[in-house]
Amino acid sequence: MSTTADHSAPFPADEPNARGDQPVNSPAEPSENPTVPALPNADSTEFVNAPVNADDAATDTAHTRSGNVVPIRPDTARHPEDIPAQDRDARRGDVIDAADDEPTATVPTALVDPPAVKTTWWETAGDATARPLVAKWLTSAEEFKARAKFMVRYAAHTTAFHALRVPLYVPTAFLRSFGALGRVIARVHHWVYDRESKPVRMAARDRNDHDAYMKLREARAETVRKRMAPVMVGLVILLAIAYLSITYIAPFWNWTILVSAMTLVGWWGAPADKPVAGRAVDMEKTPKLTSSTVEDALCSLGIGALNQAYSKGKRVTFPNPISRDGEGWRADVDLPLGVTAGDIIAKRSELSSALRRQIGCVWPEGDAKVHEGRLVLWVGDTDMSKAKQKSWPLAKPGATVDLFKPQPFGTDQRGRWAEVTLMFVSMIIGAVPRMGKTVSLRELLLIAALDPRAVLYAFDLKGTGDLAAIAPCSHAYGVGDDPEDVERMVVEMRELREELRRRTKVIRALPESVCPDNKVTPELAARKDLRLAPIVVGVDECQVWFEHKEHGAELEEICTDLVKRGPALGIILILATQRPDAKSLPTSISANAILRYCLKVQGQTENDMVLGTSQYKNGIRATMFARSDRGIGYLAGEGDDARIVRSVYKDATDAKKIAAGARARREAIGNITGYAAGEAVDVEAARLDPLADTIAVFERGEDKLWSDTLVGRLADLRPAQYKGWTAQNLATALKPYGVKPKQVWATDPETGKGANRNGYHRDALTDAKRNGK
Numbered sequence: 032m033s034t035t036a037d038h039s040a041p042f043p044a045d046e047p048n049a050r051g052d053q054p055v056n057s058p059a060e061p062s063e064n065p066t067v068p069a070l071p072n073a074d075s076t077e078f079v080n081a082p083v084n085a086d087d088a089a090t091d092t093a094h095t096r097s098g099n100v101v102p103i104r105p106d107t108a109r110h111p112e113d114i115p116a117q118d119r120d121a122r123r124g125d126v127i128d129a130a131d132d133e134p135t136a137t138v139p140t141a142l143v144d145p146p147a148v149k150t151t152w153w154e155t156a157g158d159a160t161a162r163p164l165v166a167k168w169l170t171s172a173e174e175f176k177a178r179a180k181f182m183v184r185y186a187a188h189t190t191a192f193h194a195l196r197v198p199l200y201v202p203t204a205f206l207r208s209f210g211a212l213g214r215v216i217a218r219v220h221h222w223v224y225d226r227e228s229k230p231v232r233m234a235a236r237d238r239n240d241h242d243a244y245m246k247l248r249e250a251r252a253e254t255v256r257k258r259m260a261p262v263m264v265g266l267v268i269l270l271a272i273a274y275l276s277i278t279y280i281a282p283f284w285n286w287t288i289l290v291s292a293m294t295l296v297g298w299w300g301a302p303a304d305k306p307v308a309g310r311a312v313d314m315e316k317t318p319k320l321t322s323s324t325v326e327d328a329l330c331s332l333g334i335g336a337l338n339q340a341y342s343k344g345k346r347v348t349f350p351n352p353i354s355r356d357g358e359g360w361r362a363d364v365d366l367p368l369g370v371t372a373g374d375i376i377a378k379r380s381e382l383s384s385a386l387r388r389q390i391g392c393v394w395p396e397g398d399a400k401v402h403e404g405r406l407v408l409w410v411g412d413t414d415m416s417k418a419k420q421k422s423w424p425l426a427k428p429g430a431t432v433d434l435f436k437p438q439p440f441g442t443d444q445r446g447r448w449a450e451v452t453l454m455f456v457s458m459i460i461g462a463v464p465r466m467g468k469t470v471s472l473r474e475l476l477l478i479a480a481l482d483p484r485a486v487l488y489a490f491d492l493k494g495t496g497d498l499a500a501i502a503p504c505s506h507a508y509g510v511g512d513d514p515e516d517v518e519r520m521v522v523e524m525r526e527l528r529e530e531l532r533r534r535t536k537v538i539r540a541l542p543e544s545v546c547p548d549n550k551v552t553p554e555l556a557a558r559k560d561l562r563l564a565p566i567v568v569g570v571d572e573c574q575v576w577f578e579h580k581e582h583g584a585e586l587e588e589i590c591t592d593l594v595k596r597g598p599a600l601g602i603i604l605i606l607a608t609q610r611p612d613a614k615s616l617p618t619s620i621s622a623n624a625i626l627r628y629c630l631k632v633q634g635q636t637e638n639d640m641v642l643g644t645s646q647y648k649n650g651i652r653a654t655m656f657a658r659s660d661r662g663i664g665y666l667a668g669e670g671d672d673a674r675i676v677r678s679v680y681k682d683a684t685d686a687k688k689i690a691a692g693a694r695a696r697r698e699a700i701g702n703i704t705g706y707a708a709g710e711a712v713d714v715e716a717a718r719l720d721p722l723a724d725t726i727a728v729f730e731r732g733e734d735k736l737w738s739d740t741l742v743g744r745l746a747d748l749r750p751a752q753y754k755g756w757t758a759q760n761l762a763t764a765l766k767p768y769g770v771k772p773k774q775v776w777a778t779d780p781e782t783g784k785g786a787n788r789n790g791y792h793r794d795a796l797t798d799a800k801r802n803g804k
């Protein structure tokens with residue numbers, strides 16, 4: 032078969048066809064060439080089963096129409112009808128006459144779409160997700176308790192409110208009963224005398240329609256007769272009751288009954304807009320979230336791909352019904368093709384405006400586990416940052432913590448507790464300034480302080496004393512970024528590294544039956560002889576450390592070691608920074624952190640730096656938080672998915688109270704050490720380098736010296752530090768470097784006699800220095 036391109040028909044190249052495809056002949060239109068047969072149906076297996084040819088790309092030919100070159104890409108078409116007619120013919124091996132009469136190659140092409148296979152009911156049902164049998168709040172003890180508590184509080188308040196007003200309600204209702212009674216009598220009167228039909232009768236009279244008028248009168252007289260009977264019976268019964276009451280019941284009870292009856296009439300008969308009892312609670316019901324509200328809101332965001340899809344009739348779909356979820360509504364939305372959840376998340380404030388809710392109520396999230404276009408929109412009844420948070424269980428007097436178990440850290444949008452397990456993790460907290468990093472870090476240190484075994488290191492490099500509340504429980508506490516402050520912290524961190532090394536040896540030495548996983552267990556932490564209690568190190572504004580000219584590299588090295596090896600050995604490092612970039616938070620540290628808490632950040636880089644690689648792409652975007660979302664961030668690393676969590680805000684006063692309780696419990700078990708016990712860090716001693724100094728006092732040509740000679744020379748070198756040192760002091764000072772005194776032959780300068788005494792070989796000392804022991 033062959034088809035000839037139409038040279039005569041004017042067909043501008045840039046005019047799209049109905050589907051917006053390139054301007055080509057509509058496949059539905061019959062070709063002008065009578066030899067062209069009707070096109071096969073889109074579902075035809077003739078296309079589907081066409082042979083695959085490696086030269087398919089050759090069909091991507093440009094055909095000239097009216098002087099314009101029209102690019103055609105049949106190889107990218109998804110459906111047969113998307114392919115221009117001439118290409119379909121080409122696929123079947125037909126020759127297309129090019130506009131310039133050049134011969135066109137016959138190029139058979141295969142379609143890529145598989146044949147449409149109808150899924151069976153069974154397959155569809157097999158893929159279905161079962162909806163919960165019972166409502167979520169019935170299966171969650173926490174939610175059930177919250178609802179039950181609310182109901183009890185509501186009932187108690189309502190009862191008290193109305194009980195207080197009873198003395199007002201009774202006379203009001205009684206007085207209003209006369210009006211109510213009058214209204215009842217008027218209604219009965221209207222009913223009995225058929226007032227309803229009066230306009231019709233009057234109209235018949237005005238029209239002088241005698242027949243109709245007379246018929247209507249008769250009908251009305253009949254109705255009145257019928258209706259009068261029960262009323263009369265009722266009246267007689269009422270009179271009989273009144274008579275019997277007056278005759279047989281004491282006047283007091285008669286009056287009581289009458290007043291009560293009148294009060295009830297007044298109560299029930301009060302106009303709807305003016306009830307006797309006022310409202311006990313004012314409930315502002317937030318409007319329901321409906322599919323049309325969501326659709327309208329999404330379409331108003333100005334997202335090109337979304338609006339384009341709508342203009343083509345492709346809309347968002349809702350895979351699950353919009354339902355109540357906690358204190359808000361949840362809508363699962365499948366966005367049109369090409370639109371990602373991230374596009375919506377980036378426009379959270381516009382979305383909140385479109386939904387007519389406060390920004391703190393609107394929480395769009397992605398669900399990358401389904402696909403990039405799945406949006407989970409949760410719209411709360413109240414602003415998360417302003418909603419009253421449940422009281423923190425750990426703030427209760429007497430609360431204790433086991434760091435091996437999950438502890439409440441914050442609440443999610445639905446008001447449920449989000450927990451963190453601090454044992455075996457290291458953590459980073461990042462955000463722009465004033466978003467709640469320090470408050471969160473202080474909370475985590477409070478949690479650690481409430482475990483009486485835990486040893487705390489709290490370093491506040493901002494220098495404002497935000498962590499002062501923790502100091503009474505801290506083994507090490509540092510505040511400020513002055514050189515001497517940082518130097519003291521370095522000494523303490525070196526000490527910690529030594530502790531890390533000691534712990535590795537302890538764990539290594541333990542038999543498999545006691546320590547099968549080569550990590551600290553609750554049983555091992557409880558053993559005093561092993562000294563493996565959890566150590567929690569909190570550093571606020573850690574960038575000050577890592578950017579420090581003198582000590583930055585060393586601190587980075589220690590922290591990297593702690594982040595990598597610390598968790599298994601019971602050392603937990605928590606770093607908070609307001610500048611999460613590679614310089615402020617080295618990648619060797621950030622990449623190895625397990626728990627991550629990211630409050631508002633400015634961009635994708637900071638987001639992924641704190642939350643982990645690709646999180647921004649996966650729709651976990653802390654960039655969406657508003658400035659007002661203080662203390663609200665994404666918590667990742669606890670559980671499978673990152674969650675939006677609002678930390679617990681305890682101001683300095685509350686934090687001090689909690690820490691005082693924690694200290695009392697520490698005192699009870701005798702775990703007050705270091706700073707908390709009033710011990711000072713000996714920075715001067717730490718500054719000493721006895722190895723270097725010992726090497727320095729060897730004179731040219733001397734390769735071995737007695738210890739006594741060495742301590743004498745050391746005292747001359749630094750009297751403040753070495754005066755009074757004995758050979759034993761020197762041996763102790765050099766022991767950590769792995770150098771031990773040996774018998775060396777030397778001559779006494781005073782007597783000139785040679786002898787073998789304890790001393791050191793220069794080579795042994797320089798070797799130890801070189802090996803950095």
Ligand SMILES: Nc1ncnc2c1ncn2[C@@H]1O[C@H](COP(=O)(O)OP(=O)(O)OP(=O)(O)O)[C@@H](O)[C@H]1O
Pocket residue numbers: 462463464465466467468469470471493609661662663677678679680
């Ligand atoms: N969980 C929270 N709930 C409510 N408000 C909070 C919460 N956390 C922090 N805030 C508010 O945010 C303020 C700033 O908190 P914080 O000092 O922790 O911020 P920061 O990020 O550490 O600031 P900086 O970068 O200056 O150190 C607090 O004073 C408090 O008012």
